[in-house]
Amino acid sequence: MQSVHFTAETSSNGVVERDFTVGEIPGTLWSPATANATGSSGSRFDRAPLVLMGHGGGTHKKWPAMTGRARLLVTGCGFHVACIDAPGHGDRPRTAHDEQEIAALYRAREAGEPEGPIVVRYNAHLAERAVPEWQATLDALQELPEIGAGGPVGYFGLNMATAIGVPLTAVEPRITAAVFGLHWPDALAETAKRITVPVEFMLQWDDEHIPRASGLALFDAFASKEKTLHANTGRHKELPRFEADGAVRFFARHLGRAVTASA
Amino acid sequence: MQSVHFTAETSSNGVVERDFTVGEIPGTLWSPATANATGSSGSRFDRAPLVLMGHGGGTHKKWPAMTGRARLLVTGCGFHVACIDAPGHGDRPRTAHDEQEIAALYRAREAGEPEGPIVVRYNAHLAERAVPEWQATLDALQELPEIGAGGPVGYFGLNMATAIGVPLTAVEPRITAAVFGLHWPDALAETAKRITVPVEFMLQWDDEHIPRASGLALFDAFASKEKTLHANTGRHKELPRFEADGAVRFFARHLGRAVTASA
Numbered sequence: 183m184q185s186v187h188f189t190a191e192t193s194s195n196g197v198v199e200r201d202f203t204v205g206e207i208p209g210t211l212w213s214p215a216t217a218n219a220t221g222s223s224g225s226r227f228d229r230a231p232l233v234l235m236g237h238g239g240g241t242h243k244k245w246p247a248m249t250g251r252a253r254l255l256v257t258g259c260g261f262h263v264a265c266i267d268a269p270g271h272g273d274r275p276r277t278a279h280d281e282q283e284i285a286a287l288y289r290a291r292e293a294g295e296p297e298g299p300i301v302v303r304y305n306a307h308l309a310e311r312a313v314p315e316w317q318a319t320l321d322a323l324q325e326l327p328e329i330g331a332g333g334p335v336g337y338f339g340l341n342m343a344t345a346i347g348v349p350l351t352a353v354e355p356r357i358t359a360a361v362f363g364l365h366w367p368d369a370l371a372e373t374a375k376r377i378t379v380p381v382e383f384m385l386q387w388d389d390e391h392i393p394r395a396s397g398l399a400l401f402d403a404f405a406s407k408e409k410t411l412h413a414n415t416g417r418h419k420e421l422p423r424f425e426a427d428g429a430v431r432f433f434a435r436h437l438g439r440a441v442t443a444s445a
Numbered sequence: 446m447q448s449v450h451f452t453a454e455t456s457s458n459g460v461v462e463r464d465f466t467v468g469e470i471p472g473t474l475w476s477p478a479t480a481n482a483t484g485s486s487g488s489r490f491d492r493a494p495l496v497l498m499g500h501g502g503g504t505h506k507k508w509p510a511m512t513g514r515a516r517l518l519v520t521g522c523g524f525h526v527a528c529i530d531a532p533g534h535g536d537r538p539r540t541a542h543d544e545q546e547i548a549a550l551y552r553a554r555e556a557g558e559p560e561g562p563i564v565v566r567y568n569a570h571l572a573e574r575a576v577p578e579w580q581a582t583l584d585a586l587q588e589l590p591e592i593g594a595g596g597p598v599g600y601f602g603l604n605m606a607t608a609i610g611v612p613l614t615a616v617e618p619r620i621t622a623a624v625f626g627l628h629w630p631d632a633l634a635e636t637a638k639r640i641t642v643p644v645e646f647m648l649q650w651d652d653e654h655i656p657r658a659s660g661l662a663l664f665d666a667f668a669s670k671e672k673t674l675h676a677n678t679g680r681h682k683e684l685p686r687f688e689a690d691g692a693v694r695f696f697a698r699h700l701g702r703a704v705t706a707s708a
């Protein structure tokens with residue numbers, strides 16, 4: 183098993199941000215700064231639930247939406263939050279196949295052709311590479327005293343991070359609650375039928391890429407007894423900011439934390 | 446114009462509950478207890494936004510769901526919250542027509558026949574009686590110094606209270622944000638197309654009375670640039686409790702209040 187190797191640390195406004203690697207995988211772990219030099223876990227951080235956070239296609243682990251959501255989860259609930267660069271993203275090299283698919287996506291976009299078929303097939307490919315990486319990362323993170331094995335784990339990922347998170351959650355019993363959304367059902371609906379943990383699902387009512395019925399079909403596919411759809415007016419990239427607050431409250435309910443006023 | 450006539454007052458855990466009448470209409474007004482004998486408004490209450498709250502069919506202004514939501518809105522945001530008994534409900538007399546429709550509903554339920562057609566037509570009838578009553582009540586409430594004219598007003602009503610609230614909001618420019626849900630589109634969709642204020646809409650994904658496509662069609666009908674659908678697994682009466690918290694946060698955003706940790 184590979185361990186977490188910390189490479190950099192910064193701190194601001196109560197949030198400690200630590201870059202790490204697990205083998206070849208680069209990631210970032212955000213944690214609440216604790217008042218005491220030694221927290222309840224025996225490390226300088228208190229033990230708390232962990233939220234795994236995936237980034238969208240074409241972005242990376244420290245994209246503003248990622249750091250913003252991480253801050254909300256840390257300051258609102260005291261969670262630890264981890265994000266890793268997906269294959270071919272951020273600090274990671276692209277394969278020839280990555281380059282081909284990205285070029286195909288740009289060509290379609292340029293030509294005004296549907297992006298969906300390319301995104302669906304490329305994301306499914308990335309998910310095959312990313313799921314074992316997430317599992318190795320979770321193994322390593324759970325070795326840290328402030329996280330530990332057996333504690334609650336959530337997953338929060340939209341767009342490409344839903345394409346990765348659905349198969350991850352389906353095979354990973356340590357994940358006990360998940361926020362997904364903004365994806366097509368084509369490669370995911372059958373896998374979603376195996377997911378039974380509580381799910382919050384986000385959909386844009388006027389998405390120019392994902393037909394409304396397709397988004398609703400993916401939400402419908404989850405076998406979860408408790409699932410909530412949040413659909414908002416607006417196009418694909420217009421997800422309202424307040425949905426991040428809603429996700430914080432979802433994880434607070436399911437990972438067992440109170441929300442403070444700041445969330 | 447008729448005035449608010451207060452008839453009873455109780456107080457518990459920071460919430461003052463005052464029963465009132467406006468003409469023949471009985472209502473309840475919940476307000477935050479203020480520390481000072483004289484609030485900022487010149488009355489013993491502070492001035493704050495008002496949320497009008499409608500109750501569902503067969504219940505009344507002090508049904509537990511109403512008092513629970515009122516408490517969340519008052520303690521969470523410092524709002525004033527008013528609910529009135531709908532025609533034929535609570536402390537109000539039933540007409541012969543009310544009795545006929547209620548009997549028809551019970552017969553359908555007993556026979557296992559669809560309730561929808563009866564509920565839709567009876568609620569549309571009740572809305573015709575209720576809309577002018579709400580307007581008279583709002584006129585009177587805005588004469589109170591702690592509410593005042595020109596302040597933000599929200600409307601929160603599901604089931605029958607959506608059948609009343611949609612036509613009310615469509616004709617009442619003083620209402621600037623509304624929470625609706627759990628109703629058929631038949632008598633409401635055309636009216637909903639005239640509503641442009643922010644709307645949060647609740648729908649039960651497994652509603653045994655309202656077909657999923659019907660609920661989605663009513664949500665779709667609102668012309669609001671900003672609208673959010675919250676759909677949850679479960680049957681008609683299984684709306685999760687946490688949706689009341691979500692409604693508090695919706696009104697906090699749109700009526701201009703911060704949410705405290707208790708909400």
